[in-house]
Amino acid sequence: MDPRTSAQDVMRCDLCKTAVVQMHCDTCLVNLCTACVGNHMISDQYINHKVVTFQTRKSTPIYPGCVIHDKERCKMYCKQCNIPVCTKCIASDEHLGHKLSEILQILDEKKDSIIQEQIELNDTIHPTYQDIASDVQNRMSQLQKEYVDLSTAITKHGEDWHRDSDKLVKKLTADVEDIKNTQLQTLRKQMDEINKTMSDIKNEINSLEDAVASKDISKVYSVKSKIEKYRKLPPKIVPSLPKFFPGKIQLELCKLFGSLSLSSITSNKHDYNMTTSQKSSEAGSSPPVKQLLDEPETVTTIDTGDRELHNVACLSDEEIWTSGCDSTMKLYSINQGSLLKSINTRSGNMPGDIAVTKNGDLVYTDDKDRTVNIVKNEKIVEMIRLQNWIPLSVCSTSCGDLLVIMGNDVITQIRVVRYSGSTKKQTIQVYDKGNLVYSNSHEKYMTENKNLDICVSDNGAEAVAVVNQAGKLRFRYTGHTPATRKRPFDPVGIITDSQSHILTADFNNECVHIIDQDGQFLRYIDCGLSYPIGLCTDTTDNLENAGVL
Structure with a gap:
């Protein structure tokens, strides 16, 4: 054509x-x-x-060409020289005795590093800049409001004076306007810089995504890290509002009416901290840190009428979902103890685990028909259906993903899979020095910590296994049995609080263990239940516990 x-x-x-x-x-x-x-x-x-x-x-895979031997492709990598090498290079004396690796292995390591950088940019650094931008915008709005109040105060004071004071009132109001404009201009300039940086970060994320998806090894290997540049957060600019001091009728007019104090703008380099993509429930404010009580206080008790409860999940500080030994999941008012809603599983099977998403939707697992389901507007929608795997536990993450821990049919493998909606994003099947981290048993509970660690209570191993976001084992907590009971550690339900403490119910010893985010034992809670199982916490770190009274 x-x-x-x-x-x-x-x-x-x-x-x-x-x-x-x-x-x-x-x-x-x-x-x-x-x-x-x-x-x-x-x-x-x-x-x-x-x-x-x-x-x-x-x-x-597109192997890089050898820079020494024309028309040769490099399938190996010399770690000592830090360069790709071809078969002729290996045969020469130049790399004799050097440690060599397959270049595809180096490619995987490089892509893992890029993925971690991409995750930090996407989940931590960019959301931090978004929070900073929001903070600057809020301070600009507040500054506008406060300057309006200041001008109003000056004007009102001027109305009490003779007509001759109008000129002075206008002058002072103009001074306020000039100061305001100067300070707003400073904030706008920082806002423009922050927006440009966020745009650069988005471009860098897209570039890293292209590199991860590329089969061109030279292109991937040429990626230069810029993350240190973006880790340096901008200073926090805090304008100082001038004060208006009304004068008394004693001196000449200028002194009588009043004056403005000096104003300033401070720039605090260390006032911002890195955040994750999880947004605070109250923008601009942080909840006060609660201290651990020496003795637990029972706030309320809800009698569900069930023989026993296995799972609890907080919908809000006032409402809680529960599930037990039948197919019914119930929503209760915490303060009134009244039943608000009941939903039966679609299959009629007992739910294996329940969780609440960031949007407030109920999610549950059905190990009998191998599904993960979500309840939207009281209608049950199947999100995930597994083949040859059984869903054991589910939790909703800070970024809105779902983590599902599952075991295969023959109970020889356990893995954690991250889903975005119904799309699989990541599979974690952790090994520790050649050994499986999780035991070959199907009794597992899981939660995500505030530092994005994945915490699994492994009843079969009598331990809590904690891995980082990439799936690398951080530590194993094997219990700190109360001296009065001396029974084996028997972890079941697990949850974290706002301070990244990890709480796990000890079924045998009828208590809850509290450890810090690094696995150090802090204390027990005698929860008042014979056999505690399910746990959840609300936004004020109150602990909800399900079991048998």
Whole structure:
């Protein structure tokens, strides 16, 4: 087709320029028709051509060319010289005795590093700048309001004076306006800088995503980290509001009416801290840190009428979801103890675990039909259906993802899978020095800590296993049995609080263990239940506990 008279043409072979493209050489990045494949293969016999169908192009890793030996591809990596090497390089004396690794392994390590940088930029640094921008915007609005109040006070004071004082009133009001404009201009300038930085961060995130998705090893390896640049947060600019001091009728008019104090703008370099993508329930304020009580205080008790409860999940500080030994999930008013709503599982099976999402929707697992379901507007929607795996526990993360811990049918493998909606994002199947971190049992409970650690109470291993966001084992807590009971540590329900403390119910010893985010034992809570199981905390760190009275 003539491109001058056609809006679009089909792709043509790079060799003959006429036939329609059907094949592709991943090595040379050349589009070919079937008739030209043979000619291309013999065009340079020293190259290992990888010819694939056009639809599956770029599926073969593109090994970097050797800078020393022409037409050779580097499939190994010299860790001592920190460069890719080909087979001829390895055969030479230059790399004799050096430690070599497959370049694909180096690629995976590099991509892991890029992914972690991408996660920090996306989940921590960019949300921090968003919070800073919101904070600056709020202070600008507050500054506007306070300056309006200041001008109003001056004007009102002027109304009490003679007409001759109007000129002075106008002058002082103009001075206030000038100070306000100067300070707002300073804040606007910082706002522009922050917006530009956030735009740069988004561009960097997109660049890293392209690198992660690329098969071009040279492109991935050429990625230079810029994260240190963005870790340096901007100073917090705090304008100082001038004060108006009304004068007394004693001196000349200028002194009588009043004056403005000096104003200033301070810049505090260390006033901002890194945050995650989780937003505070009250912007601009932080809840006070609660101290651990020496003795627990029972705030309220709800008798559900069930023989026993297995799971609890806080919908709010006033409402709580529960589930027990039947198919019914119940919503209760915490203060009144009254039943607000009941929902039965779609299959009629007992829910394995329940959780509440950031949007306030109830999520539950059904281990009998291998599903994870969400309740929206009292209608149950299947989100995830597993094959050959059984969902054991579920939790909603600070960024809105779902974490599902699951075991295979033959109870030989346990893994944690991260989902965004119904899309699988990450699989964590942790090993510790060659050994599985989680025991081969199906009794597991899970939660995410404020530092994004994943905390699993492993009843079969009599331990709590904590891994970081990337799935690396941080520590294992194996209990601190009360001397009065001396029974084996038997962890079941697990939750965290606003201070990143980890709380887990000890079924055997009828108490709750509290450890810090690094696994150090802090204290017990005698929860007043014979066999505590489910746990959850509200926004004020009150602990809700389910079990048998």
